[in-house]
Amino acid sequence: MEAELRKLLARKISELWTEISGESAPGIPHLVGEISGGNEIRVDVDVVLFEDYHLERFIDDGTLFFILPADEKSPRALFISLWRFLQGKGTPKLLLPGARLEGPLRNTLEKLGFDVLWMTGDSVVDVWATKGHVRYEMRFQRAGDNEFTLVERKRVQ
Structure with a gap:
């Protein structure tokens, strides 16, 4: 089940990489998504541009929702950052005033x-x-x- 989820997330990031790495749109790209389980894993991920960094992870009614800045330099680095974040093993260091x-x-x-x-x-x-x-x-x-x-x-x- 974990291997299937990793494969689905990697595929989604790969499909969205052109949009994530595009220079034309103003704003900071973020992965916004939800993961639900059951008999079949369902992964829905989109790219949304925000003015500033947002970071969110919560579970509601068995579905994991997340928002993660997508400012890594490669799809692989972004996948690793997302996977660690979803597992609760770390959050990206966001450089905010006071840091x-x-x-x-x-x-x-x-x-x-x-x-x-x-x-x-x-x-x-x-x-x-x-x-x-x-x-x-x-x-x-x-x-x-x-x-x-x-x-x-x-x-x-």
Whole structure:
């Protein structure tokens, strides 16, 4: 049953990848779906664009509903992120104001999937970066030698 579910989810992501990775539409693509069991597993997944990140997982009347940002760089990475999220083994790290990052800032942002375009400052660091097809302006406050707190994040169109 688990193998069948994994196969169905992988197939859905593959079918939706062109829509997920498309640059033309403004917004952040999210996988929005539901999974129901019984005699036969039913998986329904669509791509919806939101202004900001949304993350949701809940069960109602035996059906698992979910919303997950789809800003991974490959279908395989997105499948792994979705599978871990559905199993409750982790949630994608969403970079929201108040988030604290450790390590060299550029490297840490790159590990989170951001492409850093420009960075300047010392006690206050301004960053321009992209993730998927979304551009961001971010401002970090230095909290220690290699510690930073996100103060502000704005999407840029």
